[in-house]
Amino acid sequence: MRHLLAIEGMHRPQIASLLDLAESYVLLNRTGKTPRDRLRGRTLINLFFEDSTRTRTSFELAGKRLGADVINMTVSTSSVNKGETLLDTAATLNAMNCDLLVVRHASSGAPALLAQKVDAAVINAGDGTHEHPTQALLDALTIRRHRGSLENLIVAICGDVLHSRVARSNIHLLGAMGARVRLVGPPTLMPAAAERLGAEVFHDMASGLAGADVVMMLRLQLERMARGLVPSAREYFRFYGLDAQKLACARPDALVMHPGPMNRGVEIDSAVADHPTRSVIREQVEMGVAVRMAVLDVLSRVGANA
Numbered sequence: 001m002r003h004l005l006a007i008e009g010m011h012r013p014q015i016a017s018l019l020d021l022a023e024s025y026v027l028l029n030r031t032g033k034t035p036r037d038r039l040r041g042r043t044l045i046n047l048f049f050e051d052s053t054r055t056r057t058s059f060e061l062a063g064k065r066l067g068a069d070v071i072n073m074t075v076s077t078s079s080v081n082k083g084e085t086l087l088d089t090a091a092t093l094n095a096m097n098c099d100l101l102v103v104r105h106a107s108s109g110a111p112a113l114l115a116q117k118v119d120a121a122v123i124n125a126g127d128g129t130h131e132h133p134t135q136a137l138l139d140a141l142t143i144r145r146h147r148g149s150l151e152n153l154i155v156a157i158c159g160d161v162l163h164s165r166v167a168r169s170n171i172h173l174l175g176a177m178g179a180r181v182r183l184v185g186p187p188t189l190m191p192a193a194a195e196r197l198g199a200e201v202f203h204d205m206a207s208g209l210a211g212a213d214v215v216m217m218l219r220l221q222l223e224r225m226a227r228g229l230v231p232s233a234r235e236y237f238r239f240y241g242l243d244a245q246k247l248a249c250a251r252p253d254a255l256v257m258h259p260g261p262m263n264r265g266v267e268i269d270s271a272v273a274d275h276p277t278r279s280v281i282r283e284q285v286e287m288g289v290a291v292r293m294a295v296l297d298v299l300s301r302v303g304a305n306a
């Protein structure tokens with residue numbers, strides 16, 4: 001593995017070994033005994049063209065816990081000509097001998113383009129509506145810790161699937177690991193070829209959630225909507241927002257997940273989001289650091305500057 005640009009195309013053994021390595025980092029993180037010499041002398045640059053809280057900070061923490069020099073570059077999308085700036089930026093970063101480049105960009109394919117232009121290992125931290133591979137890995141790690149394996153689990157991914165790179169990466173990863181994926185949401189927020197991705201499509205929560213082992217909620221991505229695809233937030237919540245009543249359709253021990261940031265009262269009710277036993281949303285954040293450490297670790301072994 002030279003870069004991490006997408007889950008699509010990754011196979012089960014590769015995913016499983018990343019998850020195993022991440023698992024070992026969970027324990028090291030909890031005891032504060034992370035190997036700070038692992039990335040000593042390496043430079044990690046966080047290049048974020050889009051907003052982020054969890055992803056950027058967890059990549060920063062992951063790099064620091066392994067001893068890398070971490071630089072955060074936050075670029076405002078509004079003032080840049082994307083194509084030119086990306087390539088100019090790539091040339092600049094290359095001149096700085098960056099080893100690991102973490103990129104988030106509003107355009108699908110931007111990290112892949114950068115990967116062709118820089119010597120560093122490039123990690124996609126979310127590109128447009130395409131993929132968000134480390135999010136799917138951290139979701140898988142969270143589920144695996146609770147259920148032992150992903151094999152044959154029914155995972156319902158609910159809400160704004162159309163705009164969600166989280167959904168796309170999860171569909172590929174869950175499929176590769178033998179889980180059964182359901183996509184649940186209004187027809188206006190469902191990609192046209194949803195079934196071709198190997199998932200079952202539902203347009204109502206009760207049937208989509210029936211018997212589900214995992215309920216993964218997605219944020220309503222209003223910033224990616226050209227026009228009103230939903231009538232109103234209130235109506236959306238009524239039909240597609242996860243509350244205790246809708247959750248009761250899933251298995252009694254079904255896990256509730258959300259990649260964050262949450263729109264409380266829009267796609268998820270606070271009582272469910274904060275539920276002490278059902279919600280694993282905070283654990284997802286913890287797993288995010290461990291997964292990103294595993295990814296940095298693996299990529300730093302094969303990078304051009306290794």
Ligand code: NCD
Binds near residue numbers: 221
């Ligand atoms: C997601 C993203 O940016 O794709 N957030 C995240 O990384 N945890 C999901 C979202 O923005 O809704």
